[in-house]
Amino acid sequence: MKTLLDVKNLNITFKFNEQTVEAVRGSSFIINKGECLAIVGESGSGKSVTALTIMRLIRSNSQLKISGKAIYENKNLLNLDESTLQNIRGKKISMIFQEPMTSLNPLHNIEKQITECFSKRQSSDKSKCINLLKEVGIENPEIRLSHYPHQLSGGQRQRIMIAMAIANNPDLLIADEPTTALDVTIQKQILDLLDRLRKKYKMSLLLITHDLGIVKKIADRVCVMEKGIIVEQNKTSKVFNHPVHNYTKKLINAEPREKKIIKKKKETILSVNNLNVFYKNKSSFFFKNKNQDFQAVKNLSFEIAKGETLGIVGESGSGKSSVAQALIKLISSEGDLFFKKKNISQLEERSFRSYRKDIQIIFQDPFASLSPRLTIQDIISEGLEVHYKDKTKKEMIDLTKEIMHDVGLDPSMLSRYPHEFSGGQRQRIAIARALILGPELIILDEPTSALDMTVQAQIVDLLLKLQEKKELTYIFISHDLKIIRALSDKIMVMKSGNIVEFEEKKKIFSKPQSDYTKSLLSSAYF
């Protein structure tokens, strides 16, 4: 096979505030014609920087040093001048980015954005556009041409991005986490599309991802990157069946362990009856808004027993997070909530406050959920100051240390600030903050989706351990079936505010009843 792109000894070093970070160290790899090469690694391993460097979207300056070679058609991409580069970028090598929401210009319609990519303007541009849109599987392409990005869904936007990328029949398509921001079912469609296009146009595909399931499915060869170094490089089947490097093994084995199913029935801790959540369309002072209120959750009823884990799965917009916030009354809802047989749905904030220590929530993004201006001590002990006012400062610090130990953090780090911690550590801090109040029910709203695979497994492990130790009840919300399967006893599948299926875990995975559940299961790569 012919070599298309040859990257030799690539080094990328960042410098800021007298700190140097070696993002990529001595990486070499080749991409053959028509092949799909995947670069996998955790966040911060240097995958995206590598891609940006090949496209020359970042260049050497006072804060950034790039050295090495990237040979394409006997030219070194890394020291080409801007005008020659312009003939390669978008024409021979094109790229799609992770976030389809922000990579399209909101002020231009689809036609304008696609025709912009054509090297020569012609009268046949419009029909070419329509063909491209058909190619990437957009329905009614004639109508879509005049639409603006906000009228399209995330998956459709990513399709438009792909249409733009293949507009000039490139030799190489770089896809930087193309599906990370999308729902599972859409993920599968987009990947299938990429794979089909690659074969049809005989392009090479450089796929950058952290999701091994995707890699296994479509990549021919894999580069595993750890802290800027390519630690392993081989055929996909070899990497998965006979991993050589320890890090590769760790990545492949980063499967969370599964929860032991509890047999005996315990008392019900929370029961929900006809929960409805509305997002009101505001009427202005003078005019009534005629649009109907948006109903995010429709007549939801369920029960959960002590020590159980209820997993809620669904795509974005299915109302999962609304359920979570309604349960702890962060947003208003209609319906009855019984916590330990007491109706808490009608309580005022003041009288509900005493229940707050029993029901806690952990949010998705560990970077956003910790106040950047407080120390870890302040963050973790904040709840204590509210609910146990009689505790002395000394007792609070002792309790904080104890809980930090429980979640696997070093208690000597109390006086540090959140920005000094990694994502996984921050999520542990968030868990500690919830745990210190001794809650019985914890709602986890996608607690692992912002984390790397190996860290995800650690957090799931920690959650399971804590559940066994403290007899906690979890409501676990996620779109990731793998993690739901590891943690849950019962699983609820939600779609646009309704329960599609609510069953024991085993039954859901072995005998899914509804079509929607089936498509969810089939699109998840295990």
Place this chain on the structure above:
Amino acid sequence: MNVSPLTIRRLRNFRANKRGYYSALIFSVLFLISIFAEFIANDKPIFVVFDGQIHFPVLEKIPETFYGGEFETEADYKDPYVIDLIDKKGFSLMPLIEYSYDTINYDLKVPSPSPPSFENLLGTDDQGRDVLARLIYGFRISVFFGLTLTILSSIIGIFAGGIQGFYGGKIDLFGQRFIEIWSGLPVLYLLIIISSFIEPSFWILLFIMLLFSWMSLEGVVRAEFLRARNFEYVKAAKALGVNNTKLMFKHVLPNAMVATLTLMPFILSGSIATLTSLDFLGFGLPPGSPSLGEMVAQGKANLQAPWLGLSAFITLSLQLSLLVFVGEAVRDAFDPRKVI
């Protein structure tokens, strides 16, 4: 003291802006000097040693009879007779500039306004008062006015903006409409009307200005609160059961502080400029008080005496540009994206 790394980073960023850093240094030196104006420009000595005892005439009123003179009134230390009396039983030390802001120099060789001389370094104004002394006192009063107005209006602005932004809904709606109406009131007319039946003192002027200046910060703080109340860590704190007051002060306010501190130097220079223009128009501080605006007005009335207009102009522009430079450095210090 426990200094957070964030504070250290900000201080470093502040110092990295050289122009702002040196402006801050120069400004603090000037302000420090002007705080002790009574000991620098005064018609009373800094201290008097009389009969083996030290007296500070700046701080206490000493009658002439104390030194053995005729009058029960406070001694006039520039009177050769009093100087003689003191020198007999001790000595006195006069300040660098032997004039206070309201001391009239009766020994002028030429009619006032007199040009700069060794006696009056920047000359005198049209009433025979020393320009340099008036500048020092005027600088102090305008900075004091600006600082007090800025601090008070920030407190009110943050409070009002915080409540509107945090609670939103009806409170926000009515608050915003009130501000729209309130900001439509003509401030200058109000001042002219008020000054026609009472003589506006420093505090009355401050109060009237305060009625209107708090709105400049209110909008920014409101926007920050509106944004920050939906942050996940605010939600997380709410889920812990933290009450609204604490949520606002501990979690949301620090976000708004960045915007506030960035705006503050500009509000400060704005309020100084406002006071000056009021004084220039004659609606400001009572007659006789040392004010930069009044000196600008004198410069306009006495074009043949350029030292009046020039000194006032240079002082004002120096003061305002120093403050704007400091403001820029503060903005840099709080900019999270700024890399040095």
